[in-house]
Amino acid sequence: MSAPRRWRALAWLAGAVLWLPMPAQAGAPLLNEPIAPVPQSLHQDPARAALGRQLFRDPRLSANHSVSCFSCHDTRQGGVDQRARSRGFGGQLTAVNTPTVLNAALNFRQFWNGRAATLEAQIEQVVANPVEMGASWPEVVRRIQADPGYRRAFAALYRDGVSQANIANAIATYERTLITPNAPFDRYLRGDEQAISPAARAGYLKFKQYGCAACHQGVNVGGNMYQKLGVMNDYFAARGHGSEADLGRFLVTGDPLDRYVFKVPSLRNVAQSAPYFHDASAATLEQAVDVMFRFQLGRIAPQQDKDAIIAFLKTLSAPPEGLP
Amino acid sequence: MSAWLSRHARALLAALAVLLAGALYLLDQAADFDGRRYQASVALLQQARQQGAQWEVEVLKARLGLSANYDAVVDPLALLTALPQRLTALAAPGQADVAALGAALADYQRALQDKSALVEAFKSHNAVLRNSLAFLPAAAEEAGGGSRGARVNGPLALAIGQSLLDTLHALNASGPADAGGLQSQLDSLQDWDGPLAPEQRARLAVFVSHARTVLRERAAVNALLQQIAAVPLAHSMDAIQGLLQAQEQRAAAASEDEARWLAVLAATLALVLGYGAVQLVRSYAVIGRVNHQLKHANEHLEQRVQQRTGELTAANARLREEIAERKLLQCRLVQSEKLASVGQLAAGMAHEINNPLAYLTSNFSILEHYVGQLFGLLDQEGAGGRRPDPAAPVDLAFLREDIPSLLRESRGGMERVARVVQNLKDFSRTDSAHPWEQADLHECLAATLSLLGRQLDGVADLVCDYSPLPAIECQPRQLNQVIMNLLLNAAQAMGPQRGRITLRTGAAAGQVWLEVVDDGCGIGAEVLPRIFDPFFTTRAIGHGAGLGLSLSYGVVQAHHGRIDVQSAPGQGSTFRVLLPVRQPAPAITAGIAPAAHPVDTFVQI
Numbered sequence: 021m022s023a024p025r026r027w028r029a030l031a032w033l034a035g036a037v038l039w040l041p042m043p044a045q046a047g048a049p050l051l052n053e054p055i056a057p058v059p060q061s062l063h064q065d066p067a068r069a070a071l072g073r074q075l076f077r078d079p080r081l082s083a084n085h086s087v088s089c090f091s092c093h094d095t096r097q098g099g100v101d102q103r104a105r106s107r108g109f110g111g112q113l114t115a116v117n118t119p120t121v122l123n124a125a126l127n128f129r130q131f132w133n134g135r136a137a138t139l140e141a142q143i144e145q146v147v148a149n150p151v152e153m154g155a156s157w158p159e160v161v162r163r164i165q166a167d168p169g170y171r172r173a174f175a176a177l178y179r180d181g182v183s184q185a186n187i188a189n190a191i192a193t194y195e196r197t198l199i200t201p202n203a204p205f206d207r208y209l210r211g212d213e214q215a216i217s218p219a220a221r222a223g224y225l226k227f228k229q230y231g232c233a234a235c236h237q238g239v240n241v242g243g244n245m246y247q248k249l250g251v252m253n254d255y256f257a258a259r260g261h262g263s264e265a266d267l268g269r270f271l272v273t274g275d276p277l278d279r280y281v282f283k284v285p286s287l288r289n290v291a292q293s294a295p296y297f298h299d300a301s302a303a304t305l306e307q308a309v310d311v312m313f314r315f316q317l318g319r320i321a322p323q324q325d326k327d328a329i330i331a332f333l334k335t336l337s338a339p340p341e342g343l344p
Numbered sequence: 345m346s347a348w349l350s351r352h353a354r355a356l357l358a359a360l361a362v363l364l365a366g367a368l369y370l371l372d373q374a375a376d377f378d379g380r381r382y383q384a385s386v387a388l389l390q391q392a393r394q395q396g397a398q399w400e401v402e403v404l405k406a407r408l409g410l411s412a413n414y415d416a417v418v419d420p421l422a423l424l425t426a427l428p429q430r431l432t433a434l435a436a437p438g439q440a441d442v443a444a445l446g447a448a449l450a451d452y453q454r455a456l457q458d459k460s461a462l463v464e465a466f467k468s469h470n471a472v473l474r475n476s477l478a479f480l481p482a483a484a485e486e487a488g489g490g491s492r493g494a495r496v497n498g499p500l501a502l503a504i505g506q507s508l509l510d511t512l513h514a515l516n517a518s519g520p521a522d523a524g525g526l527q528s529q530l531d532s533l534q535d536w537d538g539p540l541a542p543e544q545r546a547r548l549a550v551f552v553s554h555a556r557t558v559l560r561e562r563a564a565v566n567a568l569l570q571q572i573a574a575v576p577l578a579h580s581m582d583a584i585q586g587l588l589q590a591q592e593q594r595a596a597a598a599s600e601d602e603a604r605w606l607a608v609l610a611a612t613l614a615l616v617l618g619y620g621a622v623q624l625v626r627s628y629a630v631i632g633r634v635n636h637q638l639k640h641a642n643e644h645l646e647q648r649v650q651q652r653t654g655e656l657t658a659a660n661a662r663l664r665e666e667i668a669e670r671k672l673l674q675c676r677l678v679q680s681e682k683l684a685s686v687g688q689l690a691a692g693m694a695h696e697i698n699n700p701l702a703y704l705t706s707n708f709s710i711l712e713h714y715v716g717q718l719f720g721l722l723d724q725e726g727a728g729g730r731r732p733d734p735a736a737p738v739d740l741a742f743l744r745e746d747i748p749s750l751l752r753e754s755r756g757g758m759e760r761v762a763r764v765v766q767n768l769k770d771f772s773r774t775d776s777a778h779p780w781e782q783a784d785l786h787e788c789l790a791a792t793l794s795l796l797g798r799q800l801d802g803v804a805d806l807v808c809d810y811s812p813l814p815a816i817e818c819q820p821r822q823l824n825q826v827i828m829n830l831l832l833n834a835a836q837a838m839g840p841q842r843g844r845i846t847l848r849t850g851a852a853a854g855q856v857w858l859e860v861v862d863d864g865c866g867i868g869a870e871v872l873p874r875i876f877d878p879f880f881t882t883r884a885i886g887h888g889a890g891l892g893l894s895l896s897y898g899v900v901q902a903h904h905g906r907i908d909v910q911s912a913p914g915q916g917s918t919f920r921v922l923l924p925v926r927q928p929a930p931a932i933t934a935g936i937a938p939a940a941h942p943v944d945t946f947v948q949i
Contacts, residue, residue, distance in 0.1 A: 054412045128418045137425065231475030235468075237413035244418045245467040252472075252553060277465065317475065318553050319483075320546070 047211040054228060054237035057206040058288070061341070062125060062196045071173050072194025073343060075187060080163045081147050082109040083154035089146070089191065093121035095198060095344035098292025098337070104300035108151040115151070115265040117300040120293045122340055123286055125196040127243035132265070132298040134246060134283045135272045139192035144184065157184045197342025200288060205335040216335040223332030226325045231317055235284045241336060243286040249297075250280055252318025255311070259301060266299070291334045305330050356620045363613045370602045370609065382592040385434045389585050392427045395420035396577050403463055403572060406470055407565060414467050421460065424577075428453055431584065448587050452580040459575040466568040473561035476554040477515070484508040487544070487551035500540070503533055504551060511555045515562055530555055697764060700757030707750045707757075714743050714750075763794075780927050783820040785813050785849060785856055792827045796835075803835050804843040804862070811850045817927045822899045829892035830860040830919050837864025837917060854925050855905075863916035872911060904928060 049057075075081065076089045092106040092114075093099050099120035105113040116132050124130065130142035147153045147160060164170045165182045178186040200206075205224070207215035216224075227233055236242040246269055249255050256266055264271070269278040282298055290296075295303045302308035309326045313319055399420040405411040428449040435445055488501035510526050534552045536545070717738050793806070800806055834845045848859040867875060876897040900907050903923050911917035 052412050056413070056415065128421070231471075231478060233413075234471035234475045238415040238418070244414045245471070246464050247468045247471065252557065273461065275461070281468065317479075318550060318557070319479065320550065 047213050049211045050209050053209060054233040055205070055209065055241050056239040057209040058123065058126065058199050058201040058203070058239060060201045062199060064193045064196045065177070067173075068177050068190050068193040069197045069342065070194075071170075071177060072190035072192065074170075075164075075191050076194055080167075081153055081155060081160055081187075083156075084109050086110075087153060089121075089143075092118045092152075095121060095340060098122060098289045099124075099198065099340075100293045102294065104295050106152075108149070109154045110151075112151045115263070116298040117295060119285060120289055121195055121198055123199050123240055123243075123288045125192075125199060126240040126288075127283070127286060128245075129283055132282050132285075133269045133272050139195050140185070140188040143188040143191050160184070160187065194342070198340040198344070199342070200338035200340055202341065203288065203336050203338035205332070206338070208335070217331065219328055219331040220335045221332075223328035223330065226321075226328050227332050230313070230319060230321060230325070230329070232312065232329065235316070236287050241287040242284040245284050246278075246281045247284045247316070248279075248281045250315045253315045255315040256280060258315070259299070263299070268298070287333055287336055289337045291337045305333060309333075352623060356616060356623070359616050360613070360620075363609055363616060367606065367609050367613065370606045379592075379596075381434050382588060382595075385431055385588050386585065388427065388430055388434065389581055389588070392423055393578060393581050395423045396581065399424070399459075399463070400572065403466060403569070406467065407569060409474060417463065417467060424456055427456075444587055445584070445591075448580065448584045452577070452584060455575050455577040455580045459572060459577050462568050462572045462575065466565060466572060469561045469564040469568060472557060473565050476557040476561065480508060480511065480551070480554050480558060483547070483551040483554050487548040500533075500536060500538060500548075503529070503536075504548075507533055507551075507555055511558055514559060526559065527556075697761050700760045704754050704757045707754045711747065711750050711754075714747055718743065780817040781820060782815040783818050783823070784815050785818075785823070785858060785923075786810055788820050788823045788827055789847060789849075789858075792824050792831065796828060796831055800831065800835055800845065803838040804845045807844060807846040809846060809848045811848075813849055813851050813856050814925055816856055816923055816925050818903055818923065819899075822902075823923075826896040826899050826921065827858070827860075829896045830921070833892065833919075834860050834862035834864065834917070837862050837866070839865055843916075851925075855922050856925060857923070858921045859918055861916065861918045866913040866915050867909070867911040867917055868913050872909065875909065876907070 076093075076095075079085045079088045079091075081088060086109045087107075092101045092103075094101055099122035100118050104117060105115070106118045108114060119132065124142075125139060128134075130136035130139060131145075136142040136145060144157070147155050148157060161182055161184055164174070164187060171182060174182040174186060174190075177190075180186065204215045205220070208221075213221075227236075235245060235247050238244040249268070250258075256262055267279055269281040269283075270276070272278070290308075291305060294305065295301075296305070296308040297311070302311055306326065309329055313321050313326070399417065402411060402416040402420070406414060406417055411417075431445070431449060435442060484504050484507075488504045507526070507529050510529065514526055530552050534549060536548060540548065721738050721740070789808075789810075793800070831845065837843075843863050846859070846861040848861065850857050875893050897907055900921055900923070904927060905921060905923040908920045908922070909917060910920075
């Protein structure tokens with residue numbers, strides 16, 4: 021056994037001895053829950069993530085140098101811009117409400133209608149979207165290429181230097197660091213019973229009992245399935261003034277059964293990402309919960325249950341672990 | 345040997361090049377077929393099939409409510425989605441069946457897409473179904489007013505209870521049995537005739553709605569599950585695997601062929617290399633041997649050079665000795681020849697001198713007698729007149745006539761002796777360092793002929809055919825000797841009959857020439873080349889040493905002239921001597937003179 025390995029083994033041993041008493045203060049991790057804690061890291065290349073962070077804030081990715089990813093995805097404020105619909109490079113409004121970039125890496129698809137399988141694909145579409153950033157990729161690549169700092173960084177990190185795929189990958193790498201593993205509820209799931217209030221604990225119970233957790237489940241509390249908006253009652257009839265974006269996944273598959281079907285959004289950091297739904301029809305969590313009870317659960321619930329659920333939802337917020 | 349080697353070396357190299365090219369081609373072919381790619385593909389497919397199966401298991405678990413969330417249903421998708429790309433990346437470049445693989449992968453992708461869509465739909469419907477199902481008993485209780493306890497509507501509660509029971513029964517039925525009945529039951533519940541508080545009617549509506557949802561979603565979920573099971577995802581993966589396997593088998597067969605060829609090539613290569621090695625060893629042996637010999641020769645070269653030099657030196661010394669000996673011998677021979685010729689000459693001289701001496705002697709005895717007679721006469725005169733003795737008459741007149749004649753004759757004889765002696769003296773004078781003199785060749789001829797005249801007269805008629813000659817630079821005594829030798833040889837060539845010797849002279853182009861022509865026996869062709877050799881002679885031993893012509897040749901050479909001879913047996917010989925009028929340079933004559941030295945020290949007669 022070589023000296024470094026021996027030292028590492030000793031360090032492990034010491035760490036284990038020190039760690040052993042710790043669970044005494046915390047309970048055992050909760051298992052077989054519909055919600056799983058966010059992993060501490062998705063193990064991304066820090067250098068590429070740093071490069072992606074820079075690109076994320078770079079308005080040169082938009083047609084007229086007016087907006088960057090950061091313009092709509094403020095990573096310090098829940099990864100959203102708090103607007104009903106965001107303004108693109110030309111001032112036009114986007115078709116849907118901006119979903120948060122935080123924990124987006126944990127979604128099984130990107131966009132409300134799930135049309136992007138990966139973060140990279142999502143980035144490539146947004147940059148070229150005629151409303152959002154309106155840029156042409158060859159032009160973006162030229163601009164990045166023209167910057168000596170970027171050129172050096174890409175040359176150091178990517179075998180083929182600056183390219184569309186590499187720009188998207190760098191940004192996606194950064195976005196994969198924007199996860200929130202230490203929300204109070206995650207700590208609770210890991211065994212720290214005191215991490216959330218009793219009200220929130222009760223709310224979590226209601227969340228499961230009312231069936232919210234039938235769709236908002238998994239590590240991302242959603243983001244791993246599609247669901248029709250208005251399962252128990254016709255949401256769109258009740259709302260009125262339909263738009264193309266209301267068709268949801270139908271726009272991707274063309275299957276009539278996919279009409280009004282959307283990706284179930286993650287509820288992580290939901291308290292920070294108002295307004296809610298693809299059409300931003302709910303300005304507050306209370307409104308959103310009401311909509312869900314009415315159109316998705318088809319149930320009538322006392323306000324105190326809804327309040328408890330909201331108390332629980334607020335424990336799902338945390339700043340990202342990576343540099344925001 | 346070297347040409348043989350180079351030809352073989354070329355052939356060997358060509359064979360090696362061909363074999364190596366073949367081996368490289370086969371290796372390249374073999375590299376195309378990479379068993380690890382196939383193994384990795386198969387492993388990947390295996391993993392994907394496992395994930396596919398896991399996917400279905402998770403779907404069923406979700407259907408049965410055994411799993412807490414859908415993450416497990418989502419997870420397998422990552423690998424299943426990436427499979428075509430990863431398989432394509434693993435496919436060998438330039439594989440023949442890329443199109444077939446592409447088609448199979450397209451089938452797979454279609455199946456995956458179908459199945460994903462179905463699973464997603466299942467997830468949505470299942471979530472709704474589970475929620476409504478979970479809520480249904482509570483909804484029934486709330487709708488029946490059970491929670492309030494007080495105003496229980498008996499028939500309504502019964503109907504609700506029946507509907508709940510039937511709905512739960514329908515849930516577990518295998519097919520859509522009696523769905524129509526249940527639906528009408530629910531219809532009647534929704535439109536309940538009896539008086540109901542609005543709140544209770546709303547609760548009833550919730551119950552009915554959830555019961556209908558259960559029925560609807562249950563049908564949807566069951567249909568979806570059947571469709572999911574029917575999607576040929578596993579089958580498409582089997583197809584891919586079959587394709588890969590077939591490809592692998594073909595590639596393996598090809599690679600086996602290639603391996604066989606490679607083995608054949610390797611064996612041939614080994615043979616060629618072995619042959620080359622043997623040739624190399626052999627040529628190395630030759631080179632080594634030659635090298636060794638060279639080294640040996642080198643080592644012994646100096647010694648041999650020394651040895652040879654020593655031998656040469658010794659030979660040189662021997663040669664010098666021999667030359668010295670030969671010189672000595674030659675000197676002796678020349679001496680003895682000289683002595684011999686002196687003897688001959690002495691004999692000739694004796695004859696020449698004897699003749700005049702004979703008649704001088706006789707003349708003197710007669711003169712003695714005459715003087716006695718005259719003295720007697722004188723005595724008588726003195727004694728008084730005494731008369732001459734009649735017995736001895738003295739013919740005074742006869743005396744007066746005969747005495748002067750006798751004296752004249754004697755004087756002539758004495759002069760002749762003196763001339764002979766003078767000639768002899770002239771001939772025998774040794775005078776090598778003598779400078780060139782201006783001399784007339786005719787005078788030389790005359791002098792020689794005067795010495796030899798009698799000898800020639802005895803055997804041949806002498807014909808002189810002289811042309812006017814200029815005086816030439818020469819050593820006349822040596823030329824006398826040459827002429828004498830030529831004349832003597834001519835005289836000796838004469839047969840029993842009397843022959844003829846012709847002397848011709850002439851001058852042309854700065855040269856004078858002299859021809860001595862005889863009609864004697866001539867010289868045989870076999871002898872002709874040797875006549876100028878020293879000691880070559882045809883005479884009997886003791887009659888000349890055979891140096892005459894040799895010496896003549898040397899003299900003429902010293903005079904920068906030439907002797908030519910034309911002769912045929914029985915037709916006589918012609919010796920022609922060519923001499924330059926002027927000798928070239930004094931330096932050269934000085935060098936020549938000593939060489940001629942032994943020559944003019946002797947005279948042959």
